[in-house]
Amino acid sequence: QDDSLNIAIPGRAQTLDPAYLQRVLSDWPVMNSIFNGLVKYKPGTFEVVPDLAKEWEISEDNTEITFQLKEGIEFHKGYGEFTAEDVKFSFERIIAEDANSPEAQSFINLERVEVINQYTVKLILTQPMGRLFTSTLPFNAGLIVSKKAVEEMGREKFASNPIGTGPYVFEEWDVNNNITLKRNDDYFEVGAEYGEIVFMPMSDPTSQELALQSGEIDIGQLTLDNFDQISQMEKFEAEIYPDLAIQYVAFNTSKEPLNNKKLREALRYIINPEEILIGAFAGKAERANSILLEDMTGYWQAPDFKLEDVGEDYVWNLLAEAGYPEGEGLELEYVTDANEERRLIGALIQDQLSRFNIDLNIEALEVGPKIDRWQDGSYDITYARFTNTVDPGYNFQWNLSEQLGKWNLFHWSNKEYDNLWQEAETTLDSNLRAENYKKMQQLMNDDSIGIWVTHGVKTPAWITEIEPVFSPDGVILPWLISNSEE
Amino acid sequence: MPDKILKINNLAVEYRNKGKYLRVLQDINLELDSGEILALVGESGSGKSTLGKTILRLLPDSARIAEGSIFFKGKDICNLSEKDFNDQIRGQEMAMVIQNPQNALNPVFKVGTQILDVLYFKSKKQKSRKELKKEAVEILKKVGISDPEYRFGEYPHQFSGGMKQRVMLAMAFISNPSLLIADEPTTALDLTVEAQILNLLSNLVDEYKTSILYISHDLGVVAGLSDRIAVMYAGRIVEVAQTRELFDHPNHPYTEALLKCLPDYQKTEELQTIPGQVPDLDNYPPGCNFHPRCSYSFGRCRQEDPRLEEIASEHFSACFLNDR
Amino acid sequence: MALVEVKNLKKYFVNNDGLLYKLANKGPIKVKAVDDVSFKIEKEDTLAVVGESGCGKTTVARSVLRLIEPTAGEILYRGRSINNFDKQELKVFREDAQMILQDPRSSLNPRFIVEEIVSEPLYIHDQIKDDLNLLDRVWELLDLVGLSKRYSELFPHELSGGQARRVGIARALALQPEFIVCDEPTSGLDISIMSAVLNLMKKLQQEYQLTYLWISHNLHEVRYISNKVAVMYLGKIVEITDTDTIFNNSVHPYTEALFSSLRGINDDWNYKEREIIQGEVPSPINPPPGCSFHPRCKYSFDKCKKIEPELKAVEAGHLTACHLYN
């Protein structure tokens, strides 16, 4: 079937209700094809442009935003015209007391939504919200669902029978967890070229790769090691995108022996992230020097601690100063989960530390026990991957003091950091935000609480007959796929 | 010799064991008239069953006929192909009731099925099993199984040893062979049941003029049943004679010793024993197999194999004493 | 005083296959393997027990040696009830009374070599001083039953039936018992070996003043070895008397039938002229009412179908259970 495309997603989608998105990698590309938000990222960038909204106005004190909506847009499957009521409903269902939506955080300062008329709607905030336009509205929390559909079906059913205004209409979610979408022929913008899209879950990149080669799927991810080989084949094209997430080595700063800053510094020299990039990412991933991608607001490049630059003796000295001359008697505990990449990284770090006579005990746990250990802080070093959004406020929140015992893997508490974050959250002044985030990063760097390793990569590959479009972090935008042969 | 139904010449049979061939039967010469019951007696392990199986070609793959020939109704059956032999001889002309009734029937098939299959192949697949069933029931009745219709649908384990033995005989009746080989059909049976079985066998001979090769080591039974007796020892036939002649004038020292050591209710004198052991298969003594246990043995016995020779009318014996 | 006295021995096997089985079958199935058997064995006597397969001979033997607990009745050994023996007494009894089991080979542990088998009773009863002594003793015992030293190293499956039987006998003799229960000691043996075993047993009896309870199928052998015979039918003794008497003057119809099937080599008989008792041995699960032999008995009359005959003397030392004689 020429008119149908099969796209691999890295795991089973869990819900198609934007208010309850669980797995960004698998749920998001599907939702994104079914729903529209008031605004969206301009394809291929993180620039925010209008979508369902024509234009908007922000009040002086930054707490009231009035949107003019486009007219005559219809929901799928005859659920009626899109109006201001749907906007009100979509946002207020997220902040409602009993909603239990994980997105409540995204709308943290939203007080209510006011319908001015059928095509005008006003968001009323308690405080200015820095991330509203950067991550809340263009991302899943900002997607507009059909009020009528949700009320008719109820939340549970809607989650697997989504009704939106988007370029594709939900068709079927089958036993295999394949999700089939059909083109929305009444789409209010230029419609999609392909009549049908099937999202197929394939958790393991090797399977995706094999499936791509055997023609089962048209778009999928390659394993890093095969990237070159397969992207050179005539049948396929591929590209590398930096991921948005941040992967890092975290030191537990509140526990012996790594509560000793000297020792942490020494470790920053000893652990060589470049080797990790080669060993675990086949040299395909870029080094990260910040939580943020380079072109994001608040990017600050942490200095590299290179062993070559200071020489081994310097590190031996640091160790001696920290009370471990010759590295003797230093035994550290590394907690990770069974994920293969992370086990490889553990093995690498273990070997690197052993060059300085430091023993690293690797404990690879199930996800559950690992999180337990993370939270009660019984480890010295760990390796983590945190999903990021385009908004820095979101990305920086995990290192706040209030996250101690939760997701603050450094077990690091710094009042100044907390205040800077709070300030940045409640302003729309992007310069101020950028300043604050930079300062926060310096604070982290000064305390040597860990090592940013990489943002990771996405390696989408596709058959040459098609021409896909991706977001800057490598997420497929299915409705923009065109046929390259025509 | 048209009246001889079976004629065995110089037969020798070997078993392969651990890469070596061991002779189990040696120099077997035997003849059988039609309608005659020939009893084959001898110690356990002397090769009686092997001889029976050789005639019906039931030997395992590890065995081979090393020498000699077997003529059945004047035809050399050693050279028949396996398929021809199966089609023409087994179940048609010859049948064998094997030694152990407990294991003689397939435990997972109904007794009726097994009988029917014999009938079916006996009829050369001409008749359908349905037609044959009546016949089969008839025969079961004849061998004294009460309520045969019902028994027909039962499994062997529901039959007593005596009944199984009778089922075997029923199959033999069905085959209506010219030669029946009955391998110790009454061991492990009670005296009273044994008597019933013997009765049946005798009817078979009377009715159909069947020849029977009756293998046993119970001389008491053999004495009344058989026309002639062949005595085997360690793979050889050492003496053949008419039944009474053998008991009254045993010639071979083994036969003589055997008769003396048998407990018999009519004699009260002390039992004699045969000293020594039956020789191991892989360790037969040179010369006459019996000489190490024989009180008369002399030089020649240790060197040469004695051959079966006629020492009186229809009385053959393999012993050098007769040459003296 | 008799060496062994059995009084009203009963042994019922209950086939008790769980609750459901009972429900479905309206009560457990009882096999009356031995039903009210009494006899005495004097010292140095041999009592032969004959009867068809399954009539309860082995069960009697096992009860006499307390290998199974009787359902009812008493067994006296030297006047004392063996069922009340305490541990120590039982151990002494096990030294004095031995058994030769029915199946020569399966009664030998397949993983033991002959030496271990024969010396096992010596171990159990702590009668070994040291190793060399042990081997000597084993060889001596093997010699006694006519096996050479070489056999002490063989496994049971390497023995012929007769040799296995002899090993069983050697083991029974190891403790120098005074009473041996021989359960069909010649079944499955070669003709020539059978006589050797019989002679051996007889010789041993004379030498060591042994007492035998001799179970057998083979009437020729019974004639040769025993001086008393008990005939069993379906768990009961139907006739018991001296050996000579039973061969010449048996009275019970079953005994008569049994002995008429007996053939000697010098009998001038012809199978066609013989009378044969018909019918199968009835099952002990469901014995016929009255005299259990009546369905096969040509003399049976009304009373036989209803009333069970008791074992009564027809003359001194000759008891039978038949209505014809009472």
Add this chain to the structure above:
Amino acid sequence: MFIYITKRLLWVIPTILTVLLLLFSLSYLLPGDPADIILGPRATPEMAAELESRLGLDNPWYQSYLIYLQNIIKGDLGTSIFRDRSVLKVILDVLPYTVILTLAGMGLAVFNGISIGLLAANYNNSYFEKFLTMLSFITASTPTYIAGVLLIVVFSVNFNLLPSIGIGDGGLLDSIHHLIGPALALSVGWTGYIARLTRSSMLETLDQEFIQTEKSFGIPRYYILYKYALKKAIKPIIAVIGLGIGRLLGGAVFVEVIFNRPGLGRLIVDSVNERDLPLVRGGVLVAALLFVVANLIADISYAYFDPRIKQK
């Protein structure tokens, strides 16, 4: 026979009850705070509370157990945490695939195994037989996942003959095409096992005396081999097939993961990893039930082939 079956069935009930208790206690045994693992960093306290009540963690355990039992009797296995669907439905959706895969695997194993075994028995003591014996040892020593990987490497990557993943587009032919690799991978271990069993069972049977009876009454060789001997020899194989179905059910885990097929095994692996407790419980319960049923069928068919038990 009837009694035998009822007895066997009754014995299953307490077993299943205990299995249920064990499954139930999983929520207490599994390490980690379920709410955290399940909800991840985006959790709010209210969500955690809701989840706990859904998992029955807010009641005393015996109450929760009774509620759990009640629900199960009603056929309600709970709701999957991540799939917003009833566990029963999730399982029933994938179950057919596992069942088909298992049966196909077993079918292949039985067919190939018995064929190899019969050949080996027929050509006993030849070099051909030694070859077949070695072949069966080697296949029996090939774990499912290795077979799967090797099949993919050879047939999908190198020759592009078989699809490497998925279940096809729903058409019968395509489904079968997609089933070949997985079923073959699944069957490999048992093929060797059954082959060895068949050979030895066949040889043992052919060595028995009743075969001689059959021969001596003129029943042809093919008839003896394939009717008389096979039925007797097949008994131990039947007993093992039931067992094997259970084992293959387990092996399906690997096949489903490697070949990216939907199925019970993968569902359980996924749900264990995700800590989707209701789904773990439901999945394991269904797997256990299937396993018990397979064993039951094995026992009963064993009895069927052994008239001695059948009569009882």
Add this chain to the structure above:
Amino acid sequence: MFKSQKFFRFQKKSARVIKIMKKDYKAYLGGSVIMLILISAIFAPLIAPADPYKTNVTKRLEGPSLQNLLGTDSLGRDILSRLIYAARPAVLVSFGGIIISVIIGIILGLLAAYVGGILESIILFIFDVIRAFPPIILILVLLSIIGPSLLSVIVILGVTIMPRYGRVVRAETLSEKEEDFVEAARSLGADNSRIIFKHILPNIFASVLVLSGMDMASMIMWEAGLSFLGLGLQPPLSSWGVMLQESYQYIQTAPLMILWPALAIMLTMLGFSTFAESLRVALNPKLNQEV
């Protein structure tokens, strides 16, 4: 003195077994594989050409060369050395697991057969509950409860397999108890402990030994399978299963890499099962006639 006689007998018996096995090609195959693995496990540091933990990311995914006979893995570690070291967990898992299941199985089986009554029902019930789960799924769930580690893998495998032994021991004890030679021993005055330890156990031992040979193969298989699913042994221990999983993503770039651990697993399983088979024949005094 007394001991020596016993020892002599033991020698004679084992000499017989060895004599029979010597004629069996399967015994050679199995024996040499087992020896190879034991030697690798015990002397790994002496045999392995390189440090299996030594990474060198500049030399990753290289094919076989003189320096790295079987090539290197994704971190540039020497595959041969890792293969050799991985024999250790394999040996520990298979022997450890089997020891646990055999010991518990024998004790429970004997108790069930000898004590009977309620205890027997309870023991059988425990067996049934364990056996109600497909093994791999039981192992999976148990592992996720205890958490993966060498010890937990060993214990869980042992416990999962144990009912097999319990049931075999019970069934055989019950049937051995009825054997004539046990009755003979009782008639000689042997007490229960003698009957169990001298007569019953040695006879059961053979079946247990043979079963355990086969189960050791499956333990290795399961361990590798769990590792393949990412649940088995955890680093720094590397097992064949771990290696298998690690190489899975390179089946296109470096297909040889997955072949080595796959071969190691298969060969080991083959070794254990052929040896078990050969032992089965040799240990059965009745089967030894024709080898």
